[in-house]
Amino acid sequence: MSVRCSEFSFEVQATDGDARTGVLKLPHGEVKTPIFMPVGTQGTVKAMTPEELHGDVGAQIILGNTYHLYLRPGLEVIEAHGGLHRFMNWNHPILTDSGGYQVFSLKELRKIREDGVEFRDHISGSKHLFTPQKVVEIQETLGSDIMMAFDECPPAGATDDYLAKSLARTTRWEKECLDARTREDCSMFGIIQGGTSETWRARHLEEIAVMDFEGLAIGGLSVGEDIEAMYDTVAFTAPKMPGDRPRYLMGVGKPDDLVECVTRGIDMFDCVLPTRNARNGQCLTSEGPVVVRNAEYAKDLSPIDPNCSCYVCKTYTRSYVRHLYRAKEILAARLCTWHNLHYYLNLMSGLRGAIEAGELDEFRTAYYARQGREAPCRP
């Protein structure tokens, strides 16, 4: 049996259909699920301080990117600080990806081998080899509360032949990741691949679920498939994932996706959308998107989201934020990011409350109604 995390627990607290709330205990603190994890690719959630994130925004856990941190600043620098938490001054839980997704995205610059992936990085063009052992070593150096196993995300529309080969290799790599663990203060999640095929997802889930992972993730979605296929895949996969372990849907998604996938049994999410959109002047609000750079907001004295209680909405007008955006002021990115993340975290908090109250249906109906839309049928 491989090393296990001694400071990890997960307890489901309430359910409503396939949806559930829970408490996830990790080495750096507790997380209430379902939760959204802001993405901190390069050792910072873009434009935010840790205090803002954990305070007004309400973030409980953030995500770090192994590939990026490994390249820059490099492990030696982070190790000198005693790990990623201290490097970036975030004293709460961190989940890191394995770097696999970024490395596979390099396309012409990488070569899949049976023992790992060879690649040239996008910064200096130097050659590297990521193996299951290597990505665990990196993540343990970062000191992640949740490390992710090394997997291949097969391209959308991959043939059965390709899938069979890829999934077998991923299963082997994930097993090797477990075997490579040495730290009892880092947990590890396994990843289920299989595209949008119910058969392949079920088959791969069976292989991964029997392993000693503290939690399980659905990988390989939100990579170009249509939204119905994504929701269906979550609907037929999540409920089969062991109920006593957290379920993480990687790289998803839009606010609708959070609502729909919580309904389908997901506990954890991450996505660059709220932060990336913010830097383009696109705000997400309870009444739908507000593209704050648009001329219609030039003299709009209302807050970005009239139903939001975040610092930005309590303090500034759309007109002011639009001015900042047009004037290319750094504060524009700050304020839009702050609001968008608060909106996401507040949405998750609303979902938790609805599940606890057994009122998820009502919550969904109201969520869509506020945007002038109808709720899709529950799965």
Place this chain on the structure above:
Amino acid sequence: MSVRCSEFSFEVQATDGDARTGVLKLPHGEVKTPIFMPVGTQGTVKAMTPEELHGDVGAQIILGNTYHLYLRPGLEVIEAHGGLHRFMNWNHPILTDSGGYQVFSLKELRKIREDGVEFRDHISGSKHLFTPQKVVEIQETLGSDIMMAFDECPPAGATDDYLAKSLARTTRWEKECLDARTREDCSMFGIIQGGTSETWRARHLEEIAVMDFEGLAIGGLSVGEDIEAMYDTVAFTAPKMPGDRPRYLMGVGKPDDLVECVTRGIDMFDCVLPTRNARNGQCLTSEGPVVVRNAEYAKDLSPIDPNCSCYVCKTYTRSYVRHLYRAKEILAARLCTWHNLHYYLNLMSGLRGAIEAGELDEFRTAYYARQGREAPCRP
């Protein structure tokens, strides 16, 4: 007699040589002098929130740019918010320039007339005319605590002929600015020009000092003259300025300049240097400049300034800030700006304390010694 500000007062509290401390009461609050005013060109001190500025950084008054705000977002937008304070959520004093300096800097795009300056703006190329009446109207719409009179800043090396003509026109414009005032909750400072010539400065000061300005400024320095000429000009001008009114040295300067010009009797400063340098990864510290992007700081676990008590220095390492800078993260600009402004405001606070204690000489000696330099002789 023109309109005067009913909520303005200035009281000198302590002196040490030509240096003095004072309390400046303005419609939006009190300012302890000598003071440095962070520059908020476009309705934001770049990368900072008002709470950060007034809180940890310790800013008491900031500067806004009439030319920039007039063009974008435009007066209608700021008027809809009830003025610049509410637009940008800064509920403390604001000083605005007259826009003259920016307009004169447009060179080919502007034409000096006897009644004002005609120019095409740098954004849309539209035609505008700034007159004394117009710049007062704009600044009253902004609702500045301190408006600046409209002046011409003569080019460095201007002939006596040019100076004579320019200063006469400036005097007339300044008088017209006073006559154009309508608001009793906005004060106005006059500006003394005259290059680095003791004769011209004295002559112009005489003309401006007799007018009903609540304070006086030295303009036209830090425009390319050498540092000794700048210090000399301040030394022979400031002590002749009426002692019962605040003395503002426009657009200055480096930390050394603050120390030297406070010593020579200046009460107020503004400069883009601490904010602009910050965005280039250049930090100003008690031990001299720290170019935090340099490789020597790659694994430096010390704070930007070991003698600084700001949030940034209490929280982050040089190594981390360097990483943020190399990764082009917004947080790099935020942290460097925060520290630099704190350093400036803290330096001013140190100068105030030294003057109160009658220990300005000792303060200057220690200031230079900490950077391994010797204090220049006092004027």
